[in-house]
Amino acid sequence: MGTTVFERQRPTDAVIDASLQDTALSVFWLDDVERPAHPPLRGTTSADLVIVGGGYTGLWTAIRAKEREPGRSVVLLEASRIAWAASGRNGGFCEASLTHGHENGVTRWPQEIDRLEELGLENLDGIEATVRRYEMDADFERTGQLAVAVEPHQVEWLREEEGFLDREAVQAEVHSPTFLAGAWERDACALVHPAKLGLELARVAVELGVEIHENSLVREITGDGSGPVTVVTRDGAKVIAESVALGTNxxxxxxxxxxxxxxxxxxxVLMTEPLSAEQLASIGWSNRQGLADSANQFHYYRLTADDRILFGGYDAVYHFGGKVRPEYEDRMESHRKLASHFFTTFPQLEGxxxxxxxxxxxxxxxxxxxFFGTARRGRVAYATGFTGLGVGAARFAADVMLDKLSGEPTERTELAMVREKPIPFPPEPAAAIGINLVRAAMNQADHNEGRRNLFLKTLDAVGMGFDS
Structure with a gap:
């Protein structure tokens, strides 16, 4: 196999060590906010709509439900704290795409990709309008996203995109010796402070009359749907509900x-200290776009409101058994790799x-x-599987779930993208074996001018892939 620029131009271990010497294992976004508490659910109550999950999907569902029908009683149950999981620790890229990019969408739903992309832009417009309407402090910046080529074969991929920038033009936007070309989608992505967005969605939901309960882990939903269903928490508290929306993701x-x-x-993910004016000038980036390179194992990076750089991605690690555990967050191997790739990207920021x-x-x-669906005779709706696009797509998902719970067909519910389901992953140990084989094949492709081997091509053909 060949090498990538991150191997050819690797910084010294001393540079990496110094950059990580005093780094806290902690989520910057969550450390940067004060989080108001919401009491746990106690006893038994009733509601027209119960929402399970206090991340973006659940919060948008709460707001959209109250905007559609202000008199509807809505209770939201969160197992831990509002926006503490993916919604409070992502990169803050709020993208218009509902399909994980045009290529994925056009491959799966060629007959409706144009409308899906229109709906995605309408959804992003709706998010921006909501931020403005309720004066939400979420550091919302609609700066677009700049895809960059860091290997010669990626230049040809980007050349077909709108907003193509050659080497000179991309260097004028952001100066990195690794950038060979770019493509700037100016309107299809906004940047947000993820935790602020989550907390502001919760604030608005409460102001609209939503009842929020934290530390209320839901254990089960009882009832077959012939009448109201009951949502039961770990502590035995209950909500008797006409309908339920699941945002557990x-x-x-x-x-x-x-x-x-x-x-x-x-x-x-890594977050830098704030850049000085001189450091910022050395990289340009005056238009503050979100950035992502074009490899299979890609990096994403963006500026914060106080001119830090968030740098994340590349490694996508699956643990046997599909568990979500705090100890998996401390993986110095991945953080050192990110630090190395950061200083390859911006060697002028050494120190x-x-x-x-x-x-x-x-x-x-x-x-x-x-993907979306219903259960219990249409009384329970769900949306899950966002695969990294939930910051923007969660609002669209909220509307889909509310449409489905209404029982009336809409344009959204009739979309093939909404009606169809993905292929399930196999049980263990096949899941771990298969996912790790795909990761290895993707890494091989990045080291072989992007050429996908027969294994990846076969998975592409049957619609069974793996991505972060």
């Missing part, structure tokens, strides 16, 4: 049918330190984007 589904439909894949390192589990589905 990476955590084990309350519906057995979905247990093999997603796998938790760990994604790793910059990382203040935070963390990780989070992504609910990955085999089709790379969310």
């Amino acid at each position: 990476v955590f084990p589904s309350l519906l057995k049918r979905n247990r093999l439909m997603t796998v938790p894949v760990y994604d790793y 910059l330190r990382f203040t935070h390192r963390w990780a989070g589990a992504i609910d990955s589905s085999s089709r790379f984007c969310a």
